[in-house]
Amino acid sequence: MKKWYKRYITWFCMALCILALVGCSAKEEQVSALSKEENENTATLAFSWSPSGLDPHSADSWEIMRSGAAETLIKLSKELVPEPWLAKSWEQVDETTWLFELQENVKFHNGKAMDATAVKDSLQRAIDNHQGTKDLLKIKTIEAVSKTQLKIQTTEVNAALISNLADPGTIIMDVDSLDSEDSYPAFTGAFVVKQFNQDESLIVQRYEDYWGDKAKLDEVTIKYISDANTRLMALQSGDVDGATDISVEYIEVLGKNEQLEVLTAQSLRTHLVMYNMDSPLFKQLAVRKVVDSLIPRQEMMDSVLMGQGTVAVGPFSSILQFGQLDQMEENQSVDGLMEQDGWSKNRDGLWEKDGKVFEATFLTFPQRPELTVLAEVIQSKLLEQGMKVNIRQVENIDETLVNEEWDLAMYSMLTAHTGSPHFFLETFYKTDSASNMNHFASRTVDAMIDEMHGTTDPEKSTELAIEIQEEIAEEVPHSYIVHPNTVFAVNKDLQGFEALPIEYYYNHANIDKE
Incomplete structure (x- = not known):
C-alpha cells in the first residue's frame, strides 16, 4: 500500500513537471510568435474599389496593378513619359514593327523565369480576352526572337503603342498559373498575393525574389471600403494607415488631426x-x-x-x-x-x-x-x-x-x-x-x-x-x-504613399512605415 502510494506521488510530481515544461514551451512559442509579429513591418490601406477576381486581362486590371503585385512592359512617369519597366529598352524597326529588349533575371511569383515567350503568351491572352486592350494595341503578330527579345508588329501605324503598353490591361503574367486552383495568378511585382477575399481585402507580401529593389514593407493589407464615411472612420481610428478617394468635405477635418496628412494632386x-x-x-x-x-x-x-x-x-x-x-x-x-x-x-x-x-x-x-x-x-x-x-x-x-x-x-x-x-x-x-x-x-x-x-x-x-x-x-x-x-489621406508614420495624376501605382516597393 505504501509502495503504491509512493509510486503515485512520484508519477503525480512527474506529471506536474511535464505540464509545467509544456506550459513554459507554449508560452515561449506564443511570446516568440508575438515578437515576430511585432517585428514585421506592415501597413493597411483602404481602397474604394474591389476587384471581382485577380485575372489581369479583365475589367479588374486596374485594381490588380494598384496592389503592387503586377507590372507591365512600360511604366509612366509622374510627367506621363513612358519609361522602361519589364521592357529594358525598345526601338521602332519600321512603321508597324517594334523590337523590345526585356529585363533579365525576372521571375514570376511561382518561381518560373520570365522570358520573351512568356511575355508573348501573356500579351496574346490580353488581346484575346479584352476587346479594349485589342483596340489599344492593334497587334498583328508577336514573336519571341530570343529569350530577351520580343518583336511586335501592329495591324497599322499605332503611334501610341509604347504609352498604351503601360495600360494595366497589358499586365504580364505566367498564363499557365491561371490553371492552378491551389494558388493565385503569378505576376512579377515587388509584392506577391498572399490572400484575396472578394469585396473585403487583398493581402500582399514582399516577394523575396523580386528582380528590382525589394519592398520595404513585409506585408500590406488592402481593405476594400466603398463607403467614403467608413473609409474616413477607419483612417481616424487607426484601422488603416492610408485611404484613397477622400471626399473634399473631409479635408478640413483631417487637417486638424496632427497624426494625419492630406495628399492632393492635379489629376487627369x-x-x-x-x-x-x-x-x-x-x-x-x-x-x-x-x-x-x-x-x-x-x-x-x-x-x-x-x-x-x-x-x-x-x-x-x-x-x-x-x-x-x-x-x-x-x-x-x-x-x-x-x-x-x-x-x-x-x-x-x-x-x-x-x-x-x-x-x-x-x-x-x-x-x-x-x-x-x-x-x-x-x-x-x-x-x-x-x-x-x-x-x-x-x-x-x-x-x-x-x-x-x-x-x-x-x-x-x-x-x-x-x-x-x-x-x-x-x-x-x-x-x-x-x-x-x-x-x-x-x-x-x-x-x-x-x-x-x-x-x-x-x-x-x-x-x-x-x-x-x-x-x-x-x-x-x-x-x-x-x-x-486626387485626394488621399495617410497616417504620418506611412512614408512614400503618394497622390499622383496616374491612379494605378498606389502600392509600391518604396512605401515604408516608421
Whole structure:
C-alpha cells in the first residue's frame, strides 16, 4: 500500500513537471510568435474599389496593378513619359514593327523565369480576352526572337503603342498559373498575393525574389471600403494607415488631426454626365444641349469640390496639350430647344410630350461620393426648368450601364491614363467599341480617330485630337463637368504613399512605415 502510494506521488510530481515544461514551451512559442509579429513591418490601406477576381486581362486590371503585385512592359512617369519597366529598352524597326529588349533575371511569383515567350503568351491572352486592350494595341503578330527579345508588329501605324503598353490591361503574367486552383495568378511585382477575399481585402507580401529593389514593407493589407464615411472612420481610428478617394468635405477635418496628412494632386480624371443615346428622352440633340447648358459647373466646383480641381471644357485636363479647348456656348434658350423637340410646358410647369411628362432616371454610384452630390445639384437645376430627374445609386455602374435601362448617368474616368488621347477617344467614341456604353455613333469621328492612330508627328496628332473633341462636342454625347484633384489621406508614420495624376501605382516597393 505504501509502495503504491509512493509510486503515485512520484508519477503525480512527474506529471506536474511535464505540464509545467509544456506550459513554459507554449508560452515561449506564443511570446516568440508575438515578437515576430511585432517585428514585421506592415501597413493597411483602404481602397474604394474591389476587384471581382485577380485575372489581369479583365475589367479588374486596374485594381490588380494598384496592389503592387503586377507590372507591365512600360511604366509612366509622374510627367506621363513612358519609361522602361519589364521592357529594358525598345526601338521602332519600321512603321508597324517594334523590337523590345526585356529585363533579365525576372521571375514570376511561382518561381518560373520570365522570358520573351512568356511575355508573348501573356500579351496574346490580353488581346484575346479584352476587346479594349485589342483596340489599344492593334497587334498583328508577336514573336519571341530570343529569350530577351520580343518583336511586335501592329495591324497599322499605332503611334501610341509604347504609352498604351503601360495600360494595366497589358499586365504580364505566367498564363499557365491561371490553371492552378491551389494558388493565385503569378505576376512579377515587388509584392506577391498572399490572400484575396472578394469585396473585403487583398493581402500582399514582399516577394523575396523580386528582380528590382525589394519592398520595404513585409506585408500590406488592402481593405476594400466603398463607403467614403467608413473609409474616413477607419483612417481616424487607426484601422488603416492610408485611404484613397477622400471626399473634399473631409479635408478640413483631417487637417486638424496632427497624426494625419492630406495628399492632393492635379489629376487627369474627369467627372461627367453620360447621355444614353438610345433613350427616348435623349435621342434628340436639342434635349442633350438643354441639360448641358443647365449644369452649373463653376458653382459645383466651388461648393461641392471646394475648389479642389478645375472646371472641364472637354474630356481632357487643360494641363495636357490636347486638352486645351475653347469653351462652346449654346445660343438657343432652354424653351427654344425643348419646343424644337416637340415639348411643351403643362399647368404644373413641367415639360410634356405626347401626354407624358419629362421624367428621367439618373444613375450614380457610392465609390465616388461627390458624384451623387453633383447629381443632386443637376437634379435641382433641371427641376427648376420643368424637367424631373430621379436619382438611382447603383453599386456597379459599368454593369448597370450595359445591362439595364437608364437615361442619364454620372461617370468618372481617368481620360489620359496612358499619357495620350488615344485610349479615351478610342474606347468611348468608336462606334464598335465595347466601352461605348452610351451608344454614340459617328462615321466622321471613327475616321478621324483612325487617322490619328496613324499619325506619328506629335503636333499633327495633337491637332487631330482637338479636332476630334470639337466634332464630338457638336453632338453632346457627354457633359464634362470638372477635373477633380486626387485626394488621399495617410497616417504620418506611412512614408512614400503618394497622390499622383496616374491612379494605378498606389502600392509600391518604396512605401515604408516608421
